[in-house]
Amino acid sequence: MPKKIQRKLKKAHYELQKSEEKFRLAFLTSPDAININRLEDGIYLDINEGFTNLMGYTREETVGRSSIELQIWNNTEDRAILRKELEEKGFVENLEAKFRAKNGEIKIGLMSARILNLNDENIILSITRDVTEREMAKKALERLLTAIEHSAETIVITDINGNIEYVNPVFEKLTGYSREEAMGQNPKILKSGQHDRIFYRDMWQTILSGKTWQGRIINRKKDGTLFTEEATISPVFENNGAISNFVAVKRDITEELRMAEQYQQSQKMESIGTLAGGIAHDFNNILFPIMGHTEMLMDDIPQENPLRESLDQIFSASIRARDLVKQILTFSRQESSEAKLIKIQHIAKEALKLIRSSIPATIEIKHNINSDCRAVKADPTQIHQIIMNLTTNAFHAMEETGGEMTVTLSEVQLHGFKSDTPHLQNDFKSNSPDLLHDFKTDTPEILHGFNINAPALPPGQYVCLTVSDTGEGIPEEIITKIFDPFFTTKKEGKGTGMGLSVVHGIVKNAGGDIQVVSKPGKGTVFSIYLPIAENFSDTKIENSKKTLRYGTEKILLLDDEESIIKMEKPILEKMGYQVTSHTSVFEALDDFRSDSKKFDLIITDMAMPKLSGKQLAIEMLKIRPDIPILICTGFSDNISEDDALSIGIKAFLMKPFSMNELSEKIRDILDRSDILDS
Incomplete structure (x- = not known):
């Protein structure tokens, strides 16, 4: 053989040996699992150390056995995919499969395989990379992402x-x-x-x-x-x-903070309520004699006497003070309201007198009160509260800059629920011409910008009360929140954020609606609509003059305040009654116990030292179950009317009351008792 060919063969043999050595080294040292299987039956012909590290089987345990025999495949579907692709293409790339190691642990491998011919025999050369940790990390990352997303x-x-x-x-x-x-x-x-x-x-x-x-x-x-x-x-x-x-x-935590603030405010209001109750009791006991003595003087002094006007003013002021105390109690205790037929114009005028005396001269007050407005059904104290809240808000809006406050009262006809109702803008214009004219001419978009709709009320006739100011106005972004409880933009000490919420509740409970239009830098208008009471007569309206009702029965009168006894006893005697009075609860109880039949009616104060009116009533009813008892109190939280009736008390009066109210209540009790006895 020529030397040249010999040299080439020798070189080729060397290169082959060199290549085989490289493969052998790669096979032995690769960290990946490498295995050689016979294509015909899948018998392992050889494995490397990477295979042992991955699967846990030694070379001796593996060679001569198949993957099926060793139960290496966790999912037989993966093996089927491998066989199918090898048969179709002769190779497989990056097949992700799960394998069961010798110790039972599941491993995840990324397998590539190819069919080769070695010594005239078809074999499968497979390389599998352990991606278990990577896949576990991926799964953990997916779980983490899911947790974050949810x-x-x-x-x-x-x-x-x-x-x-x-x-x-x-x-x-x-x-x-x-x-x-x-x-x-x-x-x-x-x-x-x-x-x-x-x-x-x-x-x-x-x-x-x-x-x-x-x-x-x-x-x-x-x-x-x-x-x-x-x-x-x-x-x-x-x-x-x-x-x-x-x-x-x-x-x-916005809602949490709101709830916490609401709780703090409710705690504050509860404390205020307790304080208000004590003040109300003491104040009513001071006010009661003033009202009583004034009424007695008014009854004795003829109308034409010059002093009569002063007495009328004193009595009116006393009524205002009484209603103010009731307003404080209603607000702080959320007491039940008493709806009556009332004419708002009388209350509006009284409220304006009160607000006028408490605001600086830099704020001008204008009013246009239609004296012919018909009656509405509402609680007079709550209507007074509405006017005071709205006018106080108007004052605060102009406190620093001054301005003009306008209060109007008129009757309007509403035509339904549509927001484009033409009468509404006309009503606004007529009720507060200066402010709304400015809105209409200078900034006509104001009514649309603040979504001012017609009142959500059925068609009919309504009394419309408006309070407007030329103050700083309400920003558009918060105007929808102004009726929320505890929402306020006022500085600390200027308000609790309850005013407009209370106003809204009162108006809705009275079957009415409240609308607001505002423009920053121009001012604000609040309009309240209350339905006119149908089929009313002036004789039914609150504060109409009534004649005293008289009697001759014997009354046991008890109050720990001597000033009240000195006022109330002569009033009762003037009505014709025979009165025995006491300022000591125990003396009164002893007097009654000695001869309970000599009395036809017991009138007692509620809050007294050592023994309350309620406890006294229980003791007296034990002695004589049929004795009529009238409880008088300056603070209704001490006892409710239902509580009083449940223990046998016939009636309940809130101090301070007028002579008319007292005479009516006494006759109601005694006449009812006479009917039951007959």
């Missing part, structure tokens, strides 16, 4: 510069920004303006130093609404200790 808290991930890289669905729902809108933006898009630069500087210094920042942040939604979050912002570190990201986990 978290009840807002989660935001930013880069080192604060640019947003991820937000979860809660962020989208809470802020109004979609994920697409937020990505790449800075969290400054939520900045509310409620925190100063030092707040943000301290936050950034904390997280950039590798520490976690915790605190509350007031942010602003896409629609401008403010909300408060409890936030924890933490740095995310790379393996080398460098900060790569920041993650913020935040919880919306």
Whole structure:
């Protein structure tokens, strides 16, 4: 054989040996599992150390056996896929399959295989990379992402510069920004303006130093609404200790804060109610003799006497004071209202006198009260409360700048529920011409801008009360919240945020509606619509003059206040009754016990030292179950009318009361008792 050919053969043999050595080294040292199987029956011909490390089987345990015999495949479907692709294509790439190791542990491998011919025999050369940890990490990451996506808290991930890289669905729902809108933006898009630069500087210094920042942040939604979050912002570190990201986990606590504030306010109101009750009792005991003695003088002094006008003023002021106390109790205790047929014009005029004396001269008060307005059915004290609340709000709106307050009262005809009802704007114009004319001419869009609709009331005739001011106005973004309980824009000490909420509740309970139109820098108009009472007569209306009703029965009168006894006893005697009076509850009880038949009626105060009127009534009813008892109290929380009736007390009167009210109540009790006895 020529030497040249010999050299080529020798070189080829060398190269083959070299190639085989490389394969052998790669086969033996590869960290991946490499195995050679016979195509015909799948018998293992050889495995490397990587296979042993992955599956736990030694070479001796594996060679000569098949994968089926060793039960290596966790899912037989994976083996079927491998066989099918090898038969069709002769190779398989990156088949992910689960294998069962010798110890039963499930391994995840990424397999590539190819059919080769070795020594005239078809074999399968397979290389499998262990991706168990990677897949487990992937699954864990997927679980983590799912948890983040379904978290009840807002989660935001930013880069080192604060640019947003991820937000979860809660962020989208809470802020109004979609994920697409937020990505790449800075969290400054939520900045509310409620925190100063030092707040943000301290936050950034904390997280950039590798520490976690915790605190509350007031942010602003896409629609401008403010909300408060409890936030924890933490740095995310790379393996080398460098900060790569920041993650913020935040919880919306706006509702919690509102509820906490509401609870605090309710606690405050409860304390105020307790205080008001004590004050009301004492004040009513002072007021009661003033009213009683004034009434007696009015009864004795003829109408034409010059002193009569002064007495009328004293009595009217006493009635106002009594109603004011009732208003305080109604507000602080939420007592049940008493709807009556009333003419609002009388209450409006009285309220205007009161408000006029309490506001500075920088605010001009105008009024246009139609004296011919017909009656409505409402609680007079609550109507007074409405006027006082609205005029007080108007005063606060102009307190610093001065201005003009206008109160009007008129009758209007409403035509239905439509928001484009023409009469509404005419009503607004007629009720407060200056302000609404300014709105109509200078800024005609105001009525549309604030969505001022017709009152949500059925067609009919209504009394319309408006209170307008030329103050700072109400911003558009909060006008829908002004009737919410405890919502207020006033400075601390200027109000609790309950005023308009109470007004709204009173108006709705009376079957009416309230509308508001406002423009910042121009002013505000509140319009209240109350239905006119049908088929009323003036004789039914509250405060109409009645004649005293007289009697001759014997009355036991008890009150621990001597001034009240000195006033009430002569009034009762003037009505014709025979009166025995006591200021000591025990003396009164002894007197009654000695001869209970000599009395036809017991009139007793409720709040007395050592023994209350309720306890006294129980003792007296034990002695004589049929004795009529009238309880008088300056504070209804001491006993309700239902409580009084349940223990056998015949009637219940709130101090201070008029002679007419007392005479009516006495005759009702005694005449009813006579009917039952007959």
